[in-house]
Structure formats: structure tokens, C-alpha cells
Amino acid sequence: MAQLSRRTLLQGSAVAAGLTATMAAGPAQASPSASVPRHVTGLRPRRGRLADTRTLQSWVDYLADLGPRYTGTGPHARFIDDLAVAYRSLGFEIDRRPQTFQRWTARRYDLTIRTPGGGVVPVRPSFYYPYSGQTPSRGIHAGLVYAGTGRPADLAGVSVRGKVAVIDAPWADIVLDDLVDTWFGFAPGVDPTQMYNRAATDPLVRDTVGVLLGLKAAGAVGCIKIMPMARADAYGQYDPFDGLSRDIPAICVDAAQGDHLRAVARRGGSTAHLVLDAEIAPSTRTDGLLAMLPGARADDDVVVVNTHTDGPNVVEENGPLGMLSIGQRLAAVPRKQRPVSFAFYFATGHFAQTQLMRSGAYLTDYPDLAARTKAGVTVEHLGARGWADDGVTYRPTGDDEPSSVYCSNRAVAIIARAAIRRNRLTLCSPSKGPFYGEGVALDAAGIPMMSYLPGPTYLVAEARDRHVDLGWCDVNRMHTEIDTLHHMIHTAAATSRAALAR
Secondary structure, rough: OOOOHHHHHHHOOOOOOOOOOOOOOOOEOOOOOOOOOOOOOOOOOOOOOOOOOHHHHHHHHHHHHHOOEOOOOHHHHHHHHHHHHHHHHHEEEEEEEEEEEEEOOOOEEEEEOOOOOEEEEEEEEOEEEOOOOOOOOOOEEEEEEEEOOOOHHHOOOOOOOEEEEEOOOOOOOEEEHOOOOEEOOOOOOOOOOOOOOOOOOOHHHHHHHHHHHEEEHHHOOOEEEEOOOHHHOOEOOOOOOOOOOOOEEEEOOOOOHHHHHHHHHOOOOOOOEEEEEEEEEEEEEEEEEEEEEEOOOOOOOEEEEEEEEEEEEHHHHHHHHHHHHHHHHHHHOOHHHHHOOOEEEEEEOOOOOOOOOOHHHHHHOOOHHHEEEEEEEEOOOOOOOEEEEEEOEEEHHHHHHHHEEEEEEEHHHHHHHHHHHHHHHHHHHEEEOOOHHHHHHHHHHOOOOOEEEEOOOOOOEEOOOOHHHHHHHHHHHHHHHHHHHHHHHHHHHHOOOHHHHO
């Protein structure tokens, strides 16, 4: 496939999409509404040094015990509560601002295909397409039809009305250099020409959301999306994560399963029994959280440190744990010696992006702080181990996931580079952008930002089990990243507003 320009990527960055699956028999029970296990304990930070790897591992274990923390669910609310308690214990001033949204939560999803001869093909989707739509609890029965990529050119030659459409969603085949423009070149060991196909970034380059809406407009009653992913990688990908309803139930399958399903659909005459039972909860509350560590003076400049609290796995999102380690260190400095005030902001809505403010709420809920903010650091996806998927096998690379620090201007890029070198953080490149993640709104508001953001293959995937979840996160790497980020924060705090300016 032809390479895409960075301009094309920027033009497509507002588009959401994607999802995945695996094969087995029987319905799958969705987990987002699960209650918090009774054995889960809170976080116990201590003022002083950055947390050591043993402490970090205990915090990561806690996060894995909570399980997926989808926006507005019980585990997500519990995480926010525990963070408020932990930061208050360090001397931070806590403020919570509620937001409301319409939460869509899958309860059960299933797919069975019946062929013209009466044969039954059991298919267990690895996951559902979030916020796509829902069926009655008993599901729907409809004819199965192959609709190519689901784009208008393919739909012109086939009728999907009243049917479940099987569509292909091939990768756009982007490389890392398509997504990232660096300030000083890529870090040693990072190949800018490496293929960078990810469920989390795929919405940035393909209009799969438009495809689903197009199928709905053409009369389809359901969709099965074939993703070009190995079975283990396809499992649990919570993508797209924009929280936008499409009003057409959709599930996804991996590449191998998709090959068989595509052939069945092309032969014609088969019927799909599709189940996507979901709960709609209007006016669900979810809180943004501010933890404020005052500086020596009430009118001090502010350095904001931000992340989000919702996510499907430990890496996505353990940023609050990295910030807790940094908070221990900053809180140990007497107030009269703090050169700035530190605003730790924890956004909600990362996994319901079109409905909630995310980190933009820092600007609207705290305009006085925003006006005093001279710099910021975004902390996301710490300790990410590298995994690779060739469409058939999914395996660890044996190395860490390459990362970028998206820097608003050259001044903060120099600060980031110095911190990376000081702590010997490998495979990390100060980058010009475009910004991704929770640093976007703050950068757009003119705050000089350093936004740390690795993007592994499993970034938005719900782990199959706790063992897999913990295996994605390397606390030794996490410790080095935290030390590096602390150095960026410390340097920004000691640098004048003028020197940090664009």
C-alpha cells in the first residue's frame, strides 16, 4: 500500500475506528461492569525518594487486581478514589469535578454462522466494537454477506440491506516516520522505517468509523470486521475508544478466523446469529481529579503534570502510578523551597473521548491555574515491553517499546533530551509531533509540553488474564522512565517562563 504523508495522518487524526477477535465456541462475557475484587487494597505512598522497583511492582499488582477500568465503571471509580486518598496522604490538596456521559457497556457477545447445508460454524469474537450498537439479549438472525472493505465503491456492487456485513479492515501500512517528526533524529536503536501497525493508531489513518456508519445507512443490521492481526494480538482490543454511538452492532475477528469467515460469506446463503447485548447508562458520573502541591507563594507559576485514569490494562494507564512516585519526591521538599506549584491532573474520558473533556477540563475547570501554568509533562504508558505481530504470530521483541516525548518547542525538547541522556533512557526520541494522548489539549492551549507516550501493540487491549497484563509492564523500565520524567519536571520548574516560551 502506498505510504501516507504526515499531512494525511494529521487530516485523519480526528477519525476513530478499529477492533479485533479470536476463535472458540460459546458466548463471551464482557468484563467492564465487574465489581472490584474484595482483596484489592489501596495505594500507600511515602514522602521521600522516588518509589523503588519493589514498590512500583506492588502498585502495578494493585492496578492489575482492579482489572479493566473503562470510563465510568466501578473499577475506574475505585481507582480515582484510591488516587485521591494516596495523594492527600502526601499533602496534596484534592479537588474533584464530576462530568456525566452516556455509558455503553457490553454484557455478552457471541457469533454463530449457519451454512446452507445446515452446518454450524461457532465463532467466539475476541471482543466487541465499543459503542457500536446492541442487539436484543437473544441476538439477531440475518443473512451473511461479504462487503469488501465496506467503502462506497465496494457497497455499490452488493446489497447489505437487512444483512450482517463481513468487511476487511487492512492496515494502512504506515511506518514510524509517518507518525513522528523528531527534533534531533530518532534515538539509537529505533528504525524510523519500521512498520507501525497498531489498533490504537489505526483510527488515525483509516476512516473505519465512516465505514460503519455507511453500512448502517445502507441498511445493514450488523457488522463483522476482519482485522489483519494474529489471534493473541487481536484479543480484547478496545478500539475505537471515542465513545461515539454508531447504532449498528459490530464485532471483530482475527486474520486466520477472518479468512474462513470471508470464504463462507462469499459463497452466500449462510445466516449469522449475532449477539451484542449491552447496557446503556445515561448520566453516568465520572470525575476528573486535581491534586495540587502548593509552591512557596500563592501566585507562583505552575507546572502541570497530567495523565488519565481510565484504561483496559496496566500499561494503559499506569501514568497515575508514575506520578505518585514523583509526588513522593516533590512532597518531601518543604513548601518554602518549592519554586513553583505543581498541578497533578488526572483526566477521565480517555475511553469515551467524544463525550467528555479529558485533559481539556484542566483548562476550563481551573482557568486561574491554566493561566499560571508555564510548562507541563504528560505521563502515559510506562514500562511498555515491545511485542510484534506479523498477522500470524504474536511474540515479544525482547526489547522495550520505542517511545517519544512530544515537545511543544525546541526549548523543552532540549530539556527532554538532557533528561533522557542523564538517565540513559533507551529508544526514546524527543519529537515535534503531531501530539497524541492527553498532552494534545494543553499543547494546543499554548502550554509548553513534554508528553511521554509509547504506543505498543497491546496499548488498548484488555488482557486475557492477570498474568498477561503484568507481563506487558517492566517495572525496571518504568523506574527509569519515572526518573527521567521527574528530571524534566524539576528542570521545567527551575526554568523561567520566558526561557520555556515558544
